Amino acid sequence: MTALLTVESLTVRFGRFAVVEDVAFSVAPGEVLALVGESGSGKSMTALALMRLVPPPGVVSGRVLFEGTDLLTLPERRMRAIRGGAMAMVFQEPMTSLNPVFTVGRQIAEALSWHRGLSARAARAEAVRLLSLVEIPNAAARVSQYPHELSGGMRQRVMIAMALACSPRLLIADEPTTALDATVQAQLLDLLRRLRAELGMAVILITHDLGVVSDFADRVAVMYAARIVETAPAEALFAAPAHPYTEGLLASLPRLSETVERLVAIPGQVPPPFAMPPGCRFAPRCAHAKAPCAAAAPPLLPVGEGRAAACIRHAGYMVAA
Amino acid sequence: MAGEAALAEALPRRPSALSRALGHRGVLIGLVLFGAVVLVALLADWIAPHDPVRNNFRYRLGVPNEVFWLGTDRFGRDILSRIIHGTRVSLRIGLMVVAATGVFGALIGAVAGYFRSLDGPLMRLMDGLMAFPAILLAISLAAALGPSEINAAIALTVAYTPRTARVVRASVLVVRELDYVEAARALGAGDAHILFRHVLPNALTPLVVQSTYIFALAILAEAVLSFIGVGPPPPTPSLGGVIADGRDYMLEAPWISLFPGLAIAVTVFGLNLLGDGLRDVLDPRMKVEPR
Numbered sequence: 023m024t025a026l027l028t029v030e031s032l033t034v035r036f037g038r039f040a041v042v043e044d045v046a047f048s049v050a051p052g053e054v055l056a057l058v059g060e061s062g063s064g065k066s067m068t069a070l071a072l073m074r075l076v077p078p079p080g081v082v083s084g085r086v087l088f089e090g091t092d093l094l095t096l097p098e099r100r101m102r103a104i105r106g107g108a109m110a111m112v113f114q115e116p117m118t119s120l121n122p123v124f125t126v127g128r129q130i131a132e133a134l135s136w137h138r139g140l141s142a143r144a145a146r147a148e149a150v151r152l153l154s155l156v157e158i159p160n161a162a163a164r165v166s167q168y169p170h171e172l173s174g175g176m177r178q179r180v181m182i183a184m185a186l187a188c189s190p191r192l193l194i195a196d197e198p199t200t201a202l203d204a205t206v207q208a209q210l211l212d213l214l215r216r217l218r219a220e221l222g223m224a225v226i227l228i229t230h231d232l233g234v235v236s237d238f239a240d241r242v243a244v245m246y247a248a249r250i251v252e253t254a255p256a257e258a259l260f261a262a263p264a265h266p267y268t269e270g271l272l273a274s275l276p277r278l279s280e281t282v283e284r285l286v287a288i289p290g291q292v293p294p295p296f297a298m299p300p301g302c303r304f305a306p307r308c309a310h311a312k313a314p315c316a317a318a319a320p321p322l323l324p325v326g327e328g329r330a331a332a333c334i335r336h337a338g339y340m341v342a343a
Numbered sequence: 344m345a346g347e348a349a350l351a352e353a354l355p356r357r358p359s360a361l362s363r364a365l366g367h368r369g370v371l372i373g374l375v376l377f378g379a380v381v382l383v384a385l386l387a388d389w390i391a392p393h394d395p396v397r398n399n400f401r402y403r404l405g406v407p408n409e410v411f412w413l414g415t416d417r418f419g420r421d422i423l424s425r426i427i428h429g430t431r432v433s434l435r436i437g438l439m440v441v442a443a444t445g446v447f448g449a450l451i452g453a454v455a456g457y458f459r460s461l462d463g464p465l466m467r468l469m470d471g472l473m474a475f476p477a478i479l480l481a482i483s484l485a486a487a488l489g490p491s492e493i494n495a496a497i498a499l500t501v502a503y504t505p506r507t508a509r510v511v512r513a514s515v516l517v518v519r520e521l522d523y524v525e526a527a528r529a530l531g532a533g534d535a536h537i538l539f540r541h542v543l544p545n546a547l548t549p550l551v552v553q554s555t556y557i558f559a560l561a562i563l564a565e566a567v568l569s570f571i572g573v574g575p576p577p578p579t580p581s582l583g584g585v586i587a588d589g590r591d592y593m594l595e596a597p598w599i600s601l602f603p604g605l606a607i608a609v610t611v612f613g614l615n616l617l618g619d620g621l622r623d624v625l626d627p628r629m630k631v632e633p634r
Binding site: 073075078102103104105106107110111113115118119120121122123124132133136137181184185187 | 459521522523525526527528529530531532533536540541544545
């Protein structure tokens with residue numbers, strides 16, 4: 023199967039500092055890839071780099087092959103046709119991601135008119151259909167409402183409707199449920215799951231919430247301090263994490279089955295870009311750290327069926343230790 | 344959806360900007376004062392008791408009396424009628440200046456704030472214009488262009504556009520970073536679309552407030568231009584022109600200059616109250632607490 027999206031040695035630099043470094047992954051058509059990591063690990067910046075929306079003065083290098091074309095070398099004009107067309111994005115903040123001065127219908131219709139060349143009338147009808155698709159009740163009336171008349175969950179549904187307007191083959195969802203409360207989160211994830219099955223689109227889900235990941239993702243890529251430290255099929259990752267950072271993340275999840283006095287946390291903090299430790303960036307916080315960890319960064323190497331990890335504890339590294 | 348409609352009725356609603364504005368004392372007084380001036384200007388042909396340009400040498404420098412309520416000037420022209428018609432000229436110039444500074448200021452400010460590479464050149468040009476006191480710049484331009492109503496408006500537009508451009512640029516700089524701008528870009532929107540549909544409409548509120556001040560400044564500045572003879576040429580009565588007519592008779596006939604001066608004061612006072620009030624209502628963060 024050929025991949026829909028292949029990312030190779032993607033790096034995003036701001037001045038001397040790399041906020042995304044040598045990231046590589048691929049997404050198959052219809053697959054859900056979760057990009058997991060703490061705040062500041064570079065996962066949102068990775069998403070922006072895929073869409074070529076990294077704000078200046080950020081510099082992006084590497085290759086982003088989408089259906090065979092390298093997006094990073096595409097002229098801006100053609101890139102604009104892809105954004106919101108074959109590739110769409112949903113953002114974290116539904117409260118502020120809609121323009122307050124236009125009705126939601128008009129904002130959806132805009133995308134329809136410039137990507138699909140629909141007339142104003144047809145675009146409005148299509149907007150109503152999209153709003154019903156994302157399960158907004160009474161869509162025909164909602165289409166002429168302004169963003170301030172809608173709740174956060176409703177607005178996020180509108181954002182999803184806008185993203186789906188041109189039936190994208192890849193949807194990038196950057197923490198789509200983080201700003202919403204728990205019940206609404208669950209509803210939206212159900213919706214995304216249903217839409218993905220119906221429309222057959224691939225999804226890159228960016229999140230720090232492993233609960234969301236286990237629910238929804240086929241495959242997981244864990245990011246730490248600008249690099250991917252582990253990739254694995256979701257089930258395998260939860261069953262047996264291969265990188266100590268993933269282990270720490272899973273251990274820090276509160277469990278309903280146990281009564282705990284304190285939540286487990288990974289000691290220390292993510293290093294800031296200007297103070298990256300040499301060698302393995304997780305080493306200062308790692309319980310298994312040994313001398314070679316600080317010497318050189320371990321590369322991401324296969325550690326089993328469809329899995330890879332960047333840690334010296336796995337076969338092939340022991341020699342050096 | 345009868346239930347939903349009923350619920351919407353029952354929920355508390357944030358009063359609209361209009362009703363909040365009308366509830367503000369400054370806005371209300373400003374509106375009444377300025378509204379009265381506008382009304383006078385509109386109805387000038389009907390309410391002026393005499394022809395504002397007709398000489399009457401038998402009543403030169405006439406003291407205010409029951410026929411000429413505010414007296415007459417050195418040609419025997421009725422001061423009240425000249426003020427009433429002068430209001431029309433002054434407001435017309437003010438309006439032209441507000442419209443033109445609004446359009447040019449919004450365009451220059453929007454482009455400077457949105458396209459970072461043009462920000463430096465455009466705003467340095469604006470700074471250059473602002474380095475001259477606005478009134479001096481307007482006087483030299485009006486003098487160079489020749490005395491006429493349009494030329495006065497052009498001169499004042501050049502003098503005041505830097506102010507509106509700065510205000511719009513500042514506000515564009517804020518709005519361009521908002522989430523919905525990035526969301527629009529992620530949907531494939533181009534720069535022109537983003538700037539004129541998403542950024543500019545959300546960045547114009549400060550311009551509304553600024554425009555009321557520009558209106559007041561333009562009326563004052565027009566008076567200055569007319570006073571020194573580079574405004575609309577006589578016998579067209581503009582408020583500044585009428586004041587200028589009384590310049591040589593300050594001691595014998597002070598009413599010639601006094602009453603048009605009062606008319607300007609009332610207009611400008613009303614506009615400033617309106618501007619301060621609108622600022623309070625539209626931009627609560629800038630609110631100046633009444634002492």
